[in-house]
Amino acid sequence: MNIEGIELEVRCTGDVCSDALEFLRRHNHEKTAEHSIRVKKAAEELAKRFHVPAQKAGIAGIMHDISGVIPNEKRIAAAEALGIDILPEERIFPMIIHQKLSKVMARDLFQVADQDILDAIECHTTLKKNPSQLDLVLFSADKIEWDQTGTPPYIKELYEALEISLEHGAFVYIQYLWKQKDKLKVVHPWLKDAYYHLKAIIEA
Template identity: 50%
Template sequence: MIESNFLEDLYNRIRKGGAIEDNVKIIFNEYNCNHIYQHSVRVAQMAENLAIKFKVDKNAAYIAGLLHDIGGIVPNNERIHVGQLLNVNLLPEEREFPMIIHQKISKVIAEEIFFIKDQKILEAIECHTTLRANPSLLDHVVFVADKIEWDQNGIPPYIDDLHTSLSISIENASFSYVDFLMRRKERLKVIHPWLSESYIYLKER
């Protein structure tokens, strides 16, 4: 069971003044999550590339990509507990399907351990799984980068449509993936409110 000193323990594991890349690697290694680390590095690089293409701050995109899944160090069966420890506002859908909580835990770790104060970076981290209504360009970039650099085996079933949409705009790419989910919503464990809101928002545009 993760204890109440979770953030203090994390802070004690990193190298003070060390590069963010090194400290991200340390944390993932300490929690035996190398597979998430490798995914996060790929997402950071993809986010940087997309940021350059769509004229978004590439450094912000890289940092958000690198930290987007840092909350994944918390096992699914402890995410409600840790979310409560961190005073995260947990929605009923997140309590029902705790996997989604990692995006909010990631935001807290980014802010409290890595001292990220840029709200746009924190918001992009916080909604990288579900997106949200009225997303920023940085939200789109991190969201799409995460979907391109799939964290599962095989080829993503939505990837061709996503790339086609990406040739139009980053917003179209986001909608392509959200629409893919919503057309298969009966297969989803839950429908997160932010996902529903992003679908309505993007569909209207």
């Protein structure tokens, strides 16, 4: 697959997780590979705890940022080339569209056919309305093992909320963003949908 001048080749061995890590490292994305390993582990642990298939969670975790090999400035053009539906907010802040690009790359390059996994990858940054349990697992794992330096400022509250449910855990991070939404470059419509959906569940 060639995307915007970037040749993306996968050496398939039958072990999708190993193939994904080899792919990231071959494209000089060691930091993304390390983050993905941590998210995989966190997703598997949450999956076991909340009775979600751990193998699916692990694959979703290792694949969620596979599109990190595409530079941010090329992501909109790449999405257009792949026929991905692009929202206005994603054109303003192209980083967000990496979740959709990762879904397509997982499906077309790594032959991930499980729709549950693909759906979780597609919304791991923003979540969405009516998320599945796997969606919530990957979303929460990604926020526990965030890809920035230092300790996440919401982590204590997130862990405490996970003692109640996945929905409560995910809502901690979304509420953290929501409280500073006026400072965000954009408020993605899926994030907005997820906020009101989870708020209704928690208040009920």
